Amino acid sequence: MASEASASVVQLQTQDGVLVVTIANPPVNALGAAVRQGLLAAMQEAESRADVQAVLIVGAGKAFIGGADIREFGKPRVPPSLPEVCERIESSAKIVIAAIHGAALGGGLEVALSAHYRLALPAALLGLPEVNLGLLPGSGGTQRAPRLMGVKAATEMMLSGKHLSAKAALAAGLVDQLAEGTDPVAAGLAYTKQLLASQAPTRPISASAGRLADKAAAHAGLEALRAATTKSARGLFSPMKIIDCVNAAIDLPFDQGMAFEREQFLACVDSPQRAGLVHAFFAEREVVKIPEAKAAAPRAFASIAVIGGGTMGAGITVSVLDAGLPVTMIERDAESIARGRAHVEKVYDGLIAKGRLSAEAKAAIMARYTGSIHYDDIAGADLVIEAVFEDLEVKKAVFKELDRVCKPGAVVATNTSYLDIDAIAAATSRPQDVIGLHFFSPANIMKLLEIVVPSQVSADVVATAFELAKKLKKVPVRAGVCDGFIGNRILAVYKQAADYLMEDGASPYEIDAAVRDFGFAMGPFQVTDLAGGDIGWATRKRRAATRDPQARYVEIADRICENGWFGQKTGRGFYLYPQGARIGQPDPEVLAIVDAERAKKGVTPRAFSGEEIMRRYMAAMVNEGAKVVEEGIALRPLDVDVTFISGYGFPRFRGGPMKYADMVGLPKILADIQEFAKEDALFWKPAPLLQKLVAEGRNFDSLNQASAQA
Known part of the structure; x- marks a missing residue:
């Protein structure tokens, strides 16, 4: 029997031999444990009742099922698992129809794919966006969608995380029919009656190769996507796992493909990229929770x-x-x-x-x-x-x-x-x-x-x-x-760290490459060229009068600007841009300026590995981020994370600079800052907040949690 919790979120009603299963778990009918239990109980009830000829699954409110309940991630898994629920739906001896209105995303679409027939109303949105959280569809999405849609369309949908409209889903083969109106129960019952009248069979996707029947063509399409994804994913974990799972759908029997998908899904759950992406997801929702919004309504x-x-x-x-x-x-x-x-x-x-x-x-x-x-x-x-x-x-x-x-x-x-x-x-x-x-x-x-x-x-x-x-x-x-x-204040500091690295021996091109390898789309000197070197130059001149005379000041960028080289708009900056090219080429004359400035300052250049470059770059970013939080310029560490992910190209899968510091470990970041302070104690001054958190054995996220409870 269903528990009270599952009975309240999955409601059953019989109409003309059809068991209508309504998921009512606001706001988006997320697939929490009670919903999974309720769906399983509903399928058991349908099988046990002679008066039930078909099962119709619908969502209450504005959605079908918006996806998994991501608040459950990282917690002990409560049975049944979603793959078990989907298998039970698909193996039903009575036809199962999903009537989709609003969002059927992630696990929600996987439930619909387990049904034998799919009906979409005009407002339906279908997608498998797990890649945005560092995951892959883990309940048959990678095995069923390619059978219905073909390799290219299904894999592109999973890799992009994009949603399909009802019409696009019909054209792709993801749904069987469109219906007018806004009432999924009425439309679903009408469609179910048509199917029963025509004695439509159960139609499990797993029983047929579908569009994967031509293995050679399927493999050719997948290999083209693999090559493109290797370039575009740039170190991301789950996109390549999605490709591997679709490959399993082509080559393996369905049950083995499902087992492979589950292994890859669990590997993604355990990946630090998943932790970073989930943090980014929640941080963007938390960032709007500000004291002023509680205190006052907006003006019209x-x-x-x-x-x-x-x-x-x-x-x-x-x-x-x-x-x-x-x-x-x-x-x-x-x-x-x-x-x-x-x-x-x-x-x-x-x-x-x-x-x-x-x-x-x-x-x-x-x-x-x-x-x-x-x-x-x-x-x-x-x-x-x-x-x-x-x-x-x-x-x-x-x-x-x-x-x-x-x-x-x-x-x-x-x-x-x-x-x-x-x-x-x-x-x-x-x-x-x-x-x-x-x-x-x-x-x-x-x-x-x-x-x-x-x-x-x-x-x-x-x-x-x-x-x-x-x-x-x-x-x-x-x-x-x-x-x-928040953003430009922290940027100024890690840009200084990059300038010091350049004067000490790393070329601007080595620094940019290390930053790109970390996951940024561009390095700091490429960004300078894109924005215009004259903008930073004007800021440096504005601040010259108030600059600490004891602070180290690197003049390389000023020398470049004095030549009128302001970046892309002038055809050269730190890089050369021949004939208006957008991608810069290294410039030997810039390296000569760097060498001349080192000689003028008496610096003997030394080599830096990519890992050493990023230790300094990130330590500077995190340290200033801690000062910004401590001074109340940012309300919480997560505000710094969202600023950098949304405005400064920080790799989303690393969760933002403060989440990255938590994942590396604050004691390690503090130890790096203390080590660098031996060379320059003025610049590498540890933020008191960072020292306090390390002393107390806490991390930045503890400050996010504290503000959430306030």
Whole structure:
């Protein structure tokens, strides 16, 4: 008999000889232990009852089954396992139909694949996205999906983690029929009656090779995917395991393929990559839990203004237009507004060229765009985002003008990377309405939005900024005011560590290669060239007066900038970019500058292995991250992790710098910092928080847990 818990989350009802099995485990009907037990009990009941001719599985609410309950990962497994449940569904002597509306993802789709027939309603979303958590489908997905869809379509779905719509799923062979409407029970019963009337047989996927019947063609398709994945996965564990499992589906009998899949799934569960990816998944959900959201509701906003039509202003404008909101862009003259509009249109024209947008859709979007050279035209705007030149006096002048024209209660935001937002707010008579929104370039693509909270801002303005981030589909992180906030402040420090490594003997190209091997898409010197070396140069000049005269300062980047080599935009920086190439080539003249600077400082260069480079690079990142948490610039270590995963290319499978430190062990990180301090005690000064956690035998995650319970 089903337990009380399983009976409440899996409800049974008989209609005209059909046992309707409804999964009711809000919010997404996740496959926790009680749901698995309830499904198994439902199949036992169907088999034992002569009046039941068929079984219809549906989900209550907005989803079929959203996937496994990932809160169970890492805990002792409670029987039955999902493969056992799926096997019991598939082996039923009575036909089993899955009526899918909303999400059927991961284990949810594996349950549907175990049914003999699948019906999809218009809102259905089907997918096997386990790869995003460092896993693979572990309940027959790698064995059943290729039989239905063929190797290429099934493997690409699993490797990308992308979802298929109902129509796409039908075209791929993943479902048998589409139905109209929103009621899965009504649609499912109608379909089941058709099947019973035609005496449709049970149809276990495992009983047939399906689209894997032509083994040679299946292998050829898989080998092409293996070659592409070896390049694109760059050290990731689960994508190659998925390929191996599909290979088993082609070569092995179904039962042996299932056993192989289970082994690979458990290997993924035990992998540190899985721990990093699951941490990233939960951290992105925790990051929106901020004190201000508990204290106040967001202000309503229906119209947005953007000040500035350069690259950043245009990117922000596109983001807002994509969210369905009207935007007024302000520039200083007609020529600048024309340029700003052209920047915006260029994004949409690019989408039209790729076939991802129609000219009519672009026209509808641009109908919400207004350009103006008059500040008075934004007097009615609910929320204003300033994105002008990164200069404090320029921004203060803009904010004085905004203070004059904006209606009472309008939220006024500055997009700054470094500047003091308290000083910008002080230029107005309404500091309670002023907040920082640090977008990352290109703003319409990059996910991270640092929401910078100055001292006088009111709680509802902070809540409004988080609501805006949600509308723009950004990942928001709350940051305090300091030079560089969370991301750029930490970046400045590990970039210094990279500069020291370069002056001490590692070439910029060796450093970039080590950082790429670690899992970043680009190394620090490639990033400098992409962003423009002149930006960092301007920051260094701005900070020169306040720089500690005792601190070590590497001048190599300044020498490169003095030559007018600012990176990709000038055709050379740390790398050469012949004929506008995007991928740089090493430059012997840069190495000569490096050698000359070493000689000038009396440095005898020494060799560094990739592992030694990363020890220093990561120790600098983690140490500054600990200081940022300790000072309250970041609320929790997980806020640092999300910042770096979403905005700085940190490899997601490592969970972020603070999670990485936990996995390596904080005593090891602290020991490295203490060792490096023998060379430079000023730079390698251990964060007191790091020392405290090591002394207490705790890790960074203990601070995340403490804030979750607060």
